[in-house]
Amino acid sequence: AQSVTQPDIHITVSEGASLELRCNYSYGATPYLFWYVQSPGQGLQLLLKYFSGDTLVQGIKGFEAEFKRSQSSFNLRKPSVHWSDAAEYFCAVGPTGGGNKLTFGTGTQLKVEL
């Protein structure tokens, strides 16, 4: 069965510093990979996705992620964090079973210090 691991539950960075959020997945085939962000009391907003092709994908809000098959990783990066980036970030893999089911990681809570 597929699974996603986000090893960091909480991360604190200073505004202007770089950011990397880790995501490791377990999946039997070529995965579809996603990063979503959730602000308090809100739904999930898609940051970026990887389906195939170039392993470095660009997303919204200046985020990027790199797919590394050999490491089963899909880490999210941003060169300079803004205070408004404080939120919870979820990595997801899927869909599976011929349908739309996404399997999510447990999330990483990002705090930005001014």
Add this chain to the structure above:
Amino acid sequence: KAGVTQTPRYLIKTRGQQVTLSCSPISGHRSVSWYQQTPGQGLQFLFEYFSETQRNKGNFPGRFSGRQFSNSRSEMNVSTLELGDSALYLCASSLEVQETQYFGPGTRLLVL
């Protein structure tokens, strides 16, 4: 284009009651999926619908059910509510199956 909308946004119920949540997908999207989010279990897949047919179901008891209408709008129903059903229920839509899903703001359900 309007995003995924969910109604109501907040709901308070008591144990034993039932509840119906509604989701309107992005215009033109035919696939709707539902997820439950709780602090303890995280984001868990409930079920998905495409062209009014349930295609996939997560590991939830039969008290959780859903349906999709011909206009792609979807409802989910939870009967005989339990305290543990308190959660944020998220709906997501996509154009077709196995395409990018876009999420609504969620319905926060509190069971007392």
